Amino acid sequence: MKEKLLSRIKYPQDLRKLSLDQLPILAQELRNFVINIVATKEGHLGASLGVIELTIALHYIFDTPNDLLVWDVGHQAYPHKILTGRKDLFHTNRQLHGISGFPKRSESEYDTFGVGHSSTSISAVLGMAIASKLKGNITKQHIAVIGDASIASGMAFEGLNHAGVTDANMLVILNDNSIGIDPSVGALKEYLTKAKVGYKPKTDNIIEALNFSYFGPVDGHDLPGLLKTLENLKNKKGPKLLHIITTKGKGLKQAEENQVKYHAPGKFDAATGELVPKKDTQEPPKFQDVFGHTILELARKNKDIIGITPAMPTGSSLKYMMEEMPDRAFDVGIAEQHAVTLAAGMATQGLIPFCTIYSTFLQRAYDQLIHDVALQNLPVVFCIDRAGLVGADGATHHGVFDIAYTNCIPNMIVAAPLDEIELRNLLYTASLRLDNPISIRYPRGRGRILDWKKDMTEVPIGKAKCLLEMDSDIAILSTGTIGSNVSDTLDTLSAKVSHYHFCFIKPLDKELLKEILQKHKIIITVEDGVIKGGFGHSIISFVNENKLGNKIYTLGIPDNFIHHGTTEELQDICGISSSKIKETILRLL
Structure with missing residues (x-):
């Protein structure tokens, strides 16, 4: 049997020994390698399949780890890990004492910045580029890979805004696939949708308006084209942005067709792509579904109830309300700070906003929680999902700080239900127009009660x-x-x-x-x-x-x-x- 090209590669220097015509073969081998392991070990699939060609091109053209590469969020970093010394460990991904599912500085010198939350890559890379300039290293390259959902976040714009008035030697690669975990939303998404491969904007380009040199859009799966483009961009100074168009889940039919489910699909058949069927037994509900069905039930009876989520309609199960009441349930994109202050604004006008947000992501809106909500004592309802230890996603995603960081804020009510029924009762109680903001925390995963859809009753505040x-x-x-x-x-x-x-x-x-x-x-x-x-x-x-x-x-x-x-x-x-x-x-x- 012919030796696989991937078997020869441990680090990027091995990759660079291949000829250009071998790289498409390697891309297919790498895609199959990811599929075969994630099929049985689980993890983030679709995002990694979408950047196979880009990952190969980046490590082939740039001198990593001397050139610095940052992957935003890190969902798409599996091919990067495999090509940077962790191929033989990849089967331990996300397991106890195994490698992390996200880039992690302590794990590899190729992981130049630890990531898990979105939209941090541009600021980090700009900081690295400024540091290189101060040290007199004018040839070092600095690359950030960020998705179209993440670049819409406020922090990404802050980074772009600063970088545009510097002469930093940095390249931002906008990986545009029109989806984060759920489909991307917002005006920027609508703008990017118009930009197809080969499109030349007739009006001002939003990126060029920020003093970036803009290139693209180009096909992110055209490996020879990517190699040529990246080689050319190495020689251009100052802040640059390359806009590439990719397909999340590329190369696995089911992952391309059902991108939300195959973001992290669990176990599936590597050959067919079909999900492994679960045992046909009745299970208790996921806590997110208890929230999702209950808020819809409450909203049907109370027209003032509003649902808000920052980019997690499926994960939080606000999708049920969004489907039935699209004018009263909002996905605001990866914008946690905006989500909280939006809820505060609604509360000033007598609405009852339920802001459903993962515990780890609410950390990103802590000033808004204090300044815009609690200081004004506005009765916003924070439904804090994924509270507690969340398992394989690790340190970036554990929801273990919210008790401490809400407990110290004046005016806050802090609640943690024992089970699904108490969660329903707390949501009902919060819908009765409390005098204070309230946080209601609940974990990832399933509860224990099958018969949980009981008539709701009011919970006396502050009673054990x-x-x-x-x-x-x-x-x-x-x-x-x-x-x-x-x-x-x-x-x-x-x-x-x-x-x-x-x-x-x-x-x-x-x-x-x-x-x-x-x-x-x-x-x-x-x-x-x-x-x-x-x-x-x-x-x-x-x-x-x-x-x-x-x-x-x-x-x-x-x-x-x-x-x-x-x-x-x-x-x-x-x-x-x-x-x-x-x-x-x-x-x-």
Whole structure:
């Protein structure tokens, strides 16, 4: 059997030994390699298939890692990883102790900047280019690859705006496939849609108006054409933008035709592309679907309810409301800051905006959360999806900071439901026009209740409840769905331990908390957020303020970044799995 070209390549210097006519063969081998491994190991598929030719061209033409290459977001970086020393490790992608699903500086010198959130590449590359100039290195190249959804973000425009008044030696490659995770939206998307391969703008070009030299659009799958274009651009000074047109999922029929589903499709048949069918058993709902169906149910009865999401209609399940009520549910694109202040503006006019946003992405709108919402005490409802540990996406995506970063903001109500039914009831309560902004956090994945579509009832703000009362020295106080791990633990223990669920982290149920502290000498708090500044620290503060003598043990995410693995593996590492909670209880007993 003829040796595969890919087998000869460990690093880009090996790639550069190939002849030009060998590169299309390599592209097909690389595409098959990605498909075959992601089919069984899972991960981000469509974005990586769309940049096979571009990745080869970049590493062939540029002297990486001496020339600096930054991939925006990183969904599309699998071919890059395979060609930069990690081919033999690629099967460990996103697994515990394996390689990361995103570029990561500590993993490889070819990963020049850690990414996970979008729209950071232009600013980072500009910073690198300015640094090279200050050091007198005038030949070093600096390249950012950014998608059409990401370049519409405010931070990307900030980077373009600054770069346009510098003489930085940088190249921005706009990978235009009309989709991020969901289809791209907004006026810039409409502008780019007009630009087909070979199109020459008759009016002012928006990129040239920002003092960039604009090239394209060109076919991003035409490997010989890409090589020639990139070689020419190496010799042009100043900020440049190359506009390429690609197809997300290129080379796998199903991934091209269903780009949303095949962004990260789970397991599939590598030969046919068909998804591996799930077992035909009834499953509890995903928490995102509980939100999506419930807000639609509420919106049908209350015309003032509005849905907002920054580029995650499918991931958040706001898509159900968008399909039925497109004039009241908005995808604003990758623009978290805008999403929050848009919601604030609506709230000033008596609307009830539900801003559904992943915990890790809400970090990007923290000033707006404080300045535009909480300071004015506007009753915006923040539905914080993917709260807690999210598993294989790792440190850039874990939603472990939101308890701490909302808990310290005046006027905020901070809530974490135990299960699907309580989530529905909190959403209903928030729809009744609260006097304060509220955050409602819930995790990635499925709940535990099949019969969850119960009639909704109002939840009294700031009230906790006893789940298991025992005559014991020890009580466990949990918040959110991690309480199910506590319940599982106590089901296996013969020892007597009480369990209380605090749906509201803020305001705390001080009345019940006093009773708990009087009854129990030892308190264990459990949360799936960072310990510092979290729920457990609020309990410690209450004990200290009231000069009580209880011993408090806090379980949660420690003071370091947690990397990738399954959610269960990571909970175990953090000491909040059922087995680790049990170990803590037995040690204290």
